[in-house]
Amino acid sequence: MNRITVITRNAALGPLDYRIDDEQQIAMGSLVRVPLGPRQIDGIVWDREMVEVNPVPDHKLRKIIAIADVPPISAPLRRLADWVSDYYVAPLPSILRMVMPSSYALDNARTITEYRANGVLPDRMTPKRAAALDAIADAEGTISELGRIGGVSEAVIRGLIKSGCFDAEQVSIDRPFDLPNPQFAQPKLNEYQAEAAYKMVEQVKAQKFACQMLDGVTGSGKTETYFEAVAEAFLQGKQVLILLPEIALTEPFLDRFEARFGVRPASWHSGMKSTQRRRTWHAIANGSAMALVGARSALFMPFTNLGLIIVDEAHEASFKQEDGVRYQARDTAIMRAMKENVPIILASATHAIETRYMAQLGKYETLTLPSRFGPAKMPSIKSVDLTSEPPERGRWIAPTLLKEIEQRLDMGEQSLLFLNRRGYAPLTLCRTCGTRIECPNCSSWMVEHRFTHRLACHHCGHAMPIPKNCPECDEQDSLVACGPGVERIADEVRDLFPDARTIVATSDTLYSQDRAAEFVRRVEAHEVDIIIGTQLVTKGYHFPDLTLVGIIDADLGLAGGDLRAAERTFQQISQAAGRAGRGAKHGEVYLQSHNPSNPVLQAIVAGDREGFYEQETLSRKSAGAPPFGRLAAIIISSEDEAEAISISRAIGAAAPKIDDLHIYGPAPAPLSMLRGRYRQRLLVQANRQIELQNILRSWIYALEWPRSVRVNIDIDPYNFM
Numbered sequence: 001m002n003r004i005t006v007i008t009r010n011a012a013l014g015p016l017d018y019r020i021d022d023e024q025q026i027a028m029g030s031l032v033r034v035p036l037g038p039r040q041i042d043g044i045v046w047d048r049e050m051v052e053v054n055p056v057p058d059h060k061l062r063k064i065i066a067i068a069d070v071p072p073i074s075a076p077l078r079r080l081a082d083w084v085s086d087y088y089v090a091p092l093p094s095i096l097r098m099v100m101p102s103s104y105a106l107d108n109a110r111t112i113t114e115y116r117a118n119g120v121l122p123d124r125m126t127p128k129r130a131a132a133l134d135a136i137a138d139a140e141g142t143i144s145e146l147g148r149i150g151g152v153s154e155a156v157i158r159g160l161i162k163s164g165c166f167d168a169e170q171v172s173i174d175r176p177f178d179l180p181n182p183q184f185a186q187p188k189l190n191e192y193q194a195e196a197a198y199k200m201v202e203q204v205k206a207q208k209f210a211c212q213m214l215d216g217v218t219g220s221g222k223t224e225t226y227f228e229a230v231a232e233a234f235l236q237g238k239q240v241l242i243l244l245p246e247i248a249l250t251e252p253f254l255d256r257f258e259a260r261f262g263v264r265p266a267s268w269h270s271g272m273k274s275t276q277r278r279r280t281w282h283a284i285a286n287g288s289a290m291a292l293v294g295a296r297s298a299l300f301m302p303f304t305n306l307g308l309i310i311v312d313e314a315h316e317a318s319f320k321q322e323d324g325v326r327y328q329a330r331d332t333a334i335m336r337a338m339k340e341n342v343p344i345i346l347a348s349a350t351h352a353i354e355t356r357y358m359a360q361l362g363k364y365e366t367l368t369l370p371s372r373f374g375p376a377k378m379p380s381i382k383s384v385d386l387t388s389e390p391p392e393r394g395r396w397i398a399p400t401l402l403k404e405i406e407q408r409l410d411m412g413e414q415s416l417l418f419l420n421r422r423g424y425a426p427l428t429l430c431r432t433c434g435t436r437i438e439c440p441n442c443s444s445w446m447v448e449h450r451f452t453h454r455l456a457c458h459h460c461g462h463a464m465p466i467p468k469n470c471p472e473c474d475e476q477d478s479l480v481a482c483g484p485g486v487e488r489i490a491d492e493v494r495d496l497f498p499d500a501r502t503i504v505a506t507s508d509t510l511y512s513q514d515r516a517a518e519f520v521r522r523v524e525a526h527e528v529d530i531i532i533g534t535q536l537v538t539k540g541y542h543f544p545d546l547t548l549v550g551i552i553d554a555d556l557g558l559a560g561g562d563l564r565a566a567e568r569t570f571q572q573i574s575q576a577a578g579r580a581g582r583g584a585k586h587g588e589v590y591l592q593s594h595n596p597s598n599p600v601l602q603a604i605v606a607g608d609r610e611g612f613y614e615q616e617t618l619s620r621k622s623a624g625a626p627p628f629g630r631l632a633a634i635i636i637s638s639e640d641e642a643e644a645i646s647i648s649r650a651i652g653a654a655a656p657k658i659d660d661l662h663i664y665g666p667a668p669a670p671l672s673m674l675r676g677r678y679r680q681r682l683l684v685q686a687n688r689q690i691e692l693q694n695i696l697r698s699w700i701y702a703l704e705w706p707r708s709v710r711v712n713i714d715i716d717p718y719n720f721m
């Protein structure tokens, strides 16, 4: 009789033992269905020596029910999951939920529905419908694919299906993805690009682990350059994983990929339908999809034949997952490349201090693209001192910037106004009694969204209509909006330039891939004169007619003062500035600030990237902050404030006394209430030699607390709220 160990997707269950018959062969990593009490659950056969199993006596062992007909999860991916579990102090099942996102592998449904036009015309023909039917012709695809081909939203396609214009067909989910053609449209690289590409291609040929930091200024053609390494991987018959920080960036990226390799790659993100997910998961697992472009979670896909990983915009904080398993996708991608023994490329114009430090140590190879591609030059950057040149009362754009916007309108060029604040106003205040409207569930202000006529909490999503009377003193029409958000800037622009065509670009307006694609199309077609946007539009995009960038509030990110405030501000402003003048026309950037002598802003204006990084690295070093020291946050939360406090004190009191291990707190977290739970926080700081995770495990898991209390450990935290 053979005993096997199975890990399930249920975090409450430890590793479970089962048996298989003597004659049965089962590979490590196989996906299996097993009995559990009266139920059946899915799991993965795991290496027994990697986990702690509660042994079940032989006669009590139950037999597995079925083995899925899919390739087993490979050893490198299993070891990655073990590493994530260990490093981020997270239960293995919660990581397997990302490796095996549902019971795809064992489900019988192996078809998806595709549609093909049948010549029937809709009763109500609109120009949109006609154009879509024209463009689609006799192409076959899923609703979203047809929407893309037809240049319309999925809703339009659904309408046409309802009108009987398409026949449905069940297609096997094993239908392969088209093969990319490495020679489809090879660009002519400039000298710097060619040199960097050569070095990346060499690593792909070598087929072993190496980490390269592709450090190229905005508009230098990093994508074009690393596509050469991607092409080489395809030539070798290897799969490629490309990670992007946000799904809004995926759509334009997929187009670029198609322009270079002739086909669209597979993609992976939270907005996908389950049939698309299933098809993609299987195609990655059986090796028929050669390229996958996705957000964080694509990292855990079951590649069989991986040859290269790319992390684009690698500095982005959104690579850090903030709930569930709190992992850093860039760091985890490097770990995956190590386990798979393949090269990895980190691309950015504003790399993270952590990445640059590793490059300095010689652990990563630095590849530099020092100038923009083609005739484009770096934009010139100036600051606008708001103390000497304030905007008009109740306005946010200073005269200098206004004049520049006006000139761009006259010349038919585009402008981008950047303010990293969604909504209309961050604070709503009663003029009569001074009350500020707070979220009932969180210690945060309600943010006015004028488009939707609501106040919303950006932490928990709680929303309510804007009240007519003050909820405190009941005074009528006494509530006023304080401070600007992007919607308010958009109002100001429309007031001052009524003929200008504006667009607000935030996660509220570009919430799906379709919306993001539509945004890009409109800006490229020059149907927009002025973009008002948050950090969402500051990276990746390439709009040649955009020549002016205005930073509405350059001081915004510098307040608060968490560990990465200076770095993040530098990155955000540099990225936003990097959208200006990417074509033949020169770009200009204006930073509005109350404190233009701030060293971070001075470095940006002077174009002194190296100087900024040097300063910031030094101050990290003297604070013992990452990458020079280790940091972890422990957040203790409960609906009962007294309980949260008492458990956090108990945890604090049980802290081990070790040299070079410092514990700060417990204290109320800066966001002291979230979703109705009171939050206490401990910060743990240690030098690099200390095995922080082991210490945390033996310290915290030795304690007990009521089920009503949650204790979350966040290793290398990004969010200090």
Ligand SMILES: Nc1ncnc2c1ncn2[C@@H]1O[C@H](COP(=O)(O)OP(=O)(O)OP(=O)(O)O)[C@@H](O)[C@H]1O
Pocket: 187, 188, 189, 190, 193, 216, 217, 218, 219, 220, 221, 222, 223, 224, 225, 348, 349, 373, 539, 540, 541, 542, 578
């Ligand atoms: N060798 C090349 N041949 C033709 N076009 C190129 C080449 N290199 C870059 N380009 C074009 O130059 C523009 C800028 O390149 P790209 O967007 O890759 O820059 P980037 O370095 O990724 O910038 P950012 O960091 O700001 O996103 C793109 O339109 C790209 O297609």
Ligand SMILES: [Zn+2]
Pocket: 439, 440, 441, 442, 444, 457, 458, 459, 460, 461, 462, 675
């Ligand atoms: Zn809230």
